[in-house]
Amino acid sequence: MPVFRALRLDKSDGEFRREYVELDDADLPSVDDPDQPGTHPEVVVDVDYSTVNFKDALAVADQSPIVRTWPMVPGIDLAGVVSSSDDPEVPVGQRVVVNGWGIGEESWGGLAQRARVRGSWTVPLPDGVSTAEAMAIGTAGYTSILCVLALEEHHVTPDSGPVLVTGAAGGVGSVAIALLAARGYEVHASTGRPEEADYLTTLGASTIVERSELSESGGRPLARARWAGAVDAVGSHTLANVLAQIQPEGCVAACGLAQGMDLTTSVAPFILRGVTLRGVHSVHVPRARRIEAWRRLDEDLDRDLLASMTTTVGLDDVPAVADDVLAGRIRGRVVVDVNA
Ligand SMILES: NC(=O)c1ccc[n+]([C@@H]2O[C@H](COP(=O)([O-])OP(=O)(O)OC[C@H]3O[C@@H](n4cnc5c(N)ncnc54)[C@H](OP(=O)(O)O)[C@@H]3O)[C@@H](O)[C@H]2O)c1
Structure with a gap:
């Protein structure tokens, strides 16, 4: 099993801990329904980029009850390439974006080099949107x-x-x-x-x-x-x-x-x-509306302007960036290159 890096938060014993860990795919928890196995086929994504949203900042800084289960890999967004799939609708090699659905809150999220998610949570990225741009949008x-x-x-x-x-x-x-x-x-x-x-x-x-x-x-x-x-x-x-x-x-x-x-x-x-x-909510939006939203983002969003509002950091920078987000010091968007 390939080894990958992740930012992991834990509070199982009541004390908050934040650490960088090396994991393999067997460590990635299932996101299927435990009562009805097989009803939600899973995929594993090689994550290219994630981001630090306001919610992620709260989770990483342990400032608000964002995380519902411990331990947790935070990150409510990810973009990358499907590396294995149990879902016939989501082929290996597909470039995908995942926003919400409780990732980084109820199930492990995007601030890691790999993630296991439900196939139904993935949205295929429009050809014109790179995985880095998808997370600049986030x-x-x-x-x-x-x-x-x-x-x-x-x-x-x-x-x-x-x-x-x-x-x-x-x-x-x-x-x-x-x-x-x-x-x-x-x-x-x-x-x-x-x-x-x-x-x-x-x-x-x-x-x-x-x-x-x-x-x-x-x-x-x-x-x-x-x-x-x-x-x-x-x-x-x-x-x-x-x-x-x-x-x-x-x-x-x-x-x-x-x-x-x-x-x-x-x-x-x-x-x-x-x-x-x-x-307007974003977490449980139906897939069809997400696909339309990403199509419109591809059509309407000027990529030079997007670049002008984006800062890129590495996985190790996330705790410091979270503090900046919470202090209102960040302008625009922060992309996390999880492989940097
Ligand atoms: N409903 C959803 O599904 C959903 C999805 C995404 C985000 N959100 C929420 O939307 C909000 C913005 O998210 P974001 O990612 O844009 O966060 P952000 O990058 O931290 O931006 C928030 C902005 O709000 C302004 N602000 C901060 N504190 C303020 C205060 N006390 N009074 C008035 N304005 C203040 C600042 O803008 P200026 O410096 O320009 O004044 C700040 O840059 C957050 O509350 C986030 O939780 C909700």
Whole structure:
């Protein structure tokens, strides 16, 4: 059995440990249903790249109950090549991306050189997307396109008016700006880092909104209608203030909680302006929608812009990067080359 490296977290005995270990395929836990063996055919993936999302940072730094079973290989994303397969739908040699489905939380994830996953969790990568680009996009970018699709489904078009992206310099925000601008939207970007204004403008934002304009509590239930729609990665008071400033019939795609999980608002935007608050999740999205999301990412996302928002690190750098993510020091996306 080939030996490979993994970052492994453990808290089985109550004390948190983080270590780099050498494993072989026999160490990779089954992800089939133990009560009905064979119902979820498995594949083993030679991982090329993973990433450090906000959730991964919390898991690696043991800051929030992300991990449900111990020991755990973290990493909610991976991209690589199928090296063995029990699933007739997923051939050996297929380039795949896996986002969510509880990897890095309930079953072992992508911060390792090999991973065992259910075949049904894999999405074949479009020919135009490399495994490195897939992880530059990662769950953050894939969630961004889900938000864009949600706005489109609620008839927010480039003709409807400007759209807002909150948490703009983060991973979800950066990709959302690039995707919306590519489709011709006028994008306003809310950030707490004014020094990133040039970066956000390069991605396609035309107006920078100071984070503090939106992040305070006690805002009015309805205010001047500024935006036709919004992608909100922040939640809390920011989401409440954004809802109050959405145009009639507009929509907010809410996917994040960077400011907080709370939401204190009123019904005014809904009953007086017909505003839609559309929740966006990424973990258990059906495969067909994932395939459409990756097709749209391939079509819409400018690869030079993606490169400009991406930093690449090695597996050994992950704990330090996790601290940076949690401290808000990371701009855009971080790719982990697990073989570096
Ligand atoms: N629903 C889902 O399935 C899903 C999927 C992916 C991510 N998420 C969530 O989406 C959020 C963003 O993820 P990400 O990967 O983009 O994280 P990230 O790269 O860490 O970016 C978060 C951004 O939010 C802003 N921010 C941070 N703290 C804030 C605060 N206290 N008040 C207001 N803004 C603040 C910052 O943007 P500026 O510096 O520009 O202000 C920061 O860059 C996270 O909460 C994550 O858990 C959810």
